[in-house]
Amino acid sequence: MWRFLLQQLPKSGPDVVRHRRIWGAATCLGLLLAARTLATPATLDEGRTPIVAGSADRVTLRACNIEGLRRPARCGSILAAENPDETRGRRLSISIVVVSASSGHALHDPILVLMGGPGEDAISNTTLYATQFSALLSDRDLLLIDQRGTGRSAPLNCSLYSRDDLATSLRQLFPPERVRQCEERLKAQADLTQYTYAQFARDLERIRLSLGYESFNLFAGSYGTRAAQVFMRAFPRSVRTAYLGSVVPIDIAIPLTFAKTADAAVNGTFEACGADPACQATFPNLHAEFARILGDLGAAKISVSIPGVQEPIALDRGRVVEWFRSMLYRPKTAAEVPYAIHRAYEGDWQPIVDGILASARGLDTALSLGLFFSVTCSEDLASVSDEDIDRASRGTFLGDYRVRQQLSACQSWPKAPIRKGYRSAIHSSVPTMFVSGDIDGASPLWFTRHVADGFSDRVEILHPGRGHTEWSECVSRLYERFVRSGATLPLRSASCDRIPRPPFKTSP
Numbered sequence: 001m002w003r004f005l006l007q008q009l010p011k012s013g014p015d016v017v018r019h020r021r022i023w024g025a026a027t028c029l030g031l032l033l034a035a036r037t038l039a040t041p042a043t044l045d046e047g048r049t050p051i052v053a054g055s056a057d058r059v060t061l062r063a064c065n066i067e068g069l070r071r072p073a074r075c076g077s078i079l080a081a082e083n084p085d086e087t088r089g090r091r092l093s094i095s096i097v098v099v100s101a102s103s104g105h106a107l108h109d110p111i112l113v114l115m116g117g118p119g120e121d122a123i124s125n126t127t128l129y130a131t132q133f134s135a136l137l138s139d140r141d142l143l144l145i146d147q148r149g150t151g152r153s154a155p156l157n158c159s160l161y162s163r164d165d166l167a168t169s170l171r172q173l174f175p176p177e178r179v180r181q182c183e184e185r186l187k188a189q190a191d192l193t194q195y196t197y198a199q200f201a202r203d204l205e206r207i208r209l210s211l212g213y214e215s216f217n218l219f220a221g222s223y224g225t226r227a228a229q230v231f232m233r234a235f236p237r238s239v240r241t242a243y244l245g246s247v248v249p250i251d252i253a254i255p256l257t258f259a260k261t262a263d264a265a266v267n268g269t270f271e272a273c274g275a276d277p278a279c280q281a282t283f284p285n286l287h288a289e290f291a292r293i294l295g296d297l298g299a300a301k302i303s304v305s306i307p308g309v310q311e312p313i314a315l316d317r318g319r320v321v322e323w324f325r326s327m328l329y330r331p332k333t334a335a336e337v338p339y340a341i342h343r344a345y346e347g348d349w350q351p352i353v354d355g356i357l358a359s360a361r362g363l364d365t366a367l368s369l370g371l372f373f374s375v376t377c378s379e380d381l382a383s384v385s386d387e388d389i390d391r392a393s394r395g396t397f398l399g400d401y402r403v404r405q406q407l408s409a410c411q412s413w414p415k416a417p418i419r420k421g422y423r424s425a426i427h428s429s430v431p432t433m434f435v436s437g438d439i440d441g442a443s444p445l446w447f448t449r450h451v452a453d454g455f456s457d458r459v460e461i462l463h464p465g466r467g468h469t470e471w472s473e474c475v476s477r478l479y480e481r482f483v484r485s486g487a488t489l490p491l492r493s494a495s496c497d498r499i500p501r502p503p504f505k506t507s508p
Helices: 015-019 121-132 175-187 199-209 224-234 260-275 277-281 286-298 319-328 337-345 352-364 369-379 388-394 401-410 444-453 473-484
Strands: 073-081 091-098 111-114 144-145 214-221 239-245 432-437 458-463
Touching: 015 286, 091 121, 091 199, 111 121, 111 224, 121 144, 121 286, 144 199, 175 369, 175 401, 199 224, 214 224, 214 319, 224 239, 239 473, 260 277, 260 286, 260 319, 260 337, 260 401, 260 458, 277 337, 286 337, 319 337, 319 352, 319 401, 337 352, 369 401, 388 401, 444 458, 444 473, 458 473
Parallel strands: 111 144, 111 214, 214 239, 239 432, 432 458
Antiparallel strands: 073 091, 091 144
């Protein structure tokens, strides 16, 4: 995930929505336990009461208009208990959109998109995914569900950015006081321990039963793969196929991996610049310039002037390097990094300042941050120790800034209890298509190797030149074959040609 990436990320392309909204990535995903052949029946979830569709679960779908969509769609919702163990507790309205198969005769296995972040909504991306999967939607529905806590499903939104306090945005990724204010406000209206992937999986299964679908073709990227794998573990018989793009293991705490992954990504970017005649000629000393600006930031030597702010604002080293990390997720944004480094070395920090403030402005709307904290504070940060942080960050340019920022935000955030074994690696026989890229600044290739061993029926597609969750014509063709056949065997010898790096930015 995240997964931050916002306005720095591509303005077009099939998976643009998730990363146009900052994290894209996000940033993190996960794996889980259980297999189609080894897990409990599809109507059971971690020992809870079996899920059975009843009259109260019936979903009435009505024709609706989706902006930019040129094909029929139906919208509806289903009520879900916020806490399934409290029968008289708060109920949530979970919003649903179905883009109907154009033939009018849909198969019983729709494509279900699971968004990343965590905290991105699905329904606002309907048009994008209807276009991306258009070749498959002649005889299949496209199903989009806003996860509880996002979009139209009882969103848990926060406001961390303030136009009147830019200095804080230039120091803090997650300003502690604003996180605390958001927590207090949300706790008055929601039980923040109930907005987890385990609860989301139950919501999905109830919707499947209510709509009469036999199984799902899960499509997930970045942190959405954790939602996919939680569902695969809980309801293996409800999954026909799974696409996991830019996967991250559930048995490795995120964001501990960010520092070393960012080091590899920035070194790869510098090497690519050195191999590009124009970039090499314009920025021949990138390593030295990067070291110099990091040293100046660490010595608190850098202050910048912001329009409307009387006093100069000191730039924080950690906030700057976290912005650099987010720019390394994909080749298109990484192509701007040498230019930003060189301008700062020459004394012009404006490109970096503008980038940080743009991402800070967009974060509040890009993600449901309450959902982001509810998931990551419980599933990732709760088990992290100081020793873990030191081992993971020592000697890296990012250091411990990002993980410390997230730990601070999670300090008092209500945490859901994690079932024993939840963070063990998943084992599954569901046909699964893994797609990864060798220029992915968030999910390194070893993530796929680490996860894929637990999948007995899998195909691994390495797409050279691909960044975090990027889509392409090649992947699109392979995914169409995969869904139509429902099998990995036809793709075992498939490959994709390298995507050329975009030109490096060398001038304003």
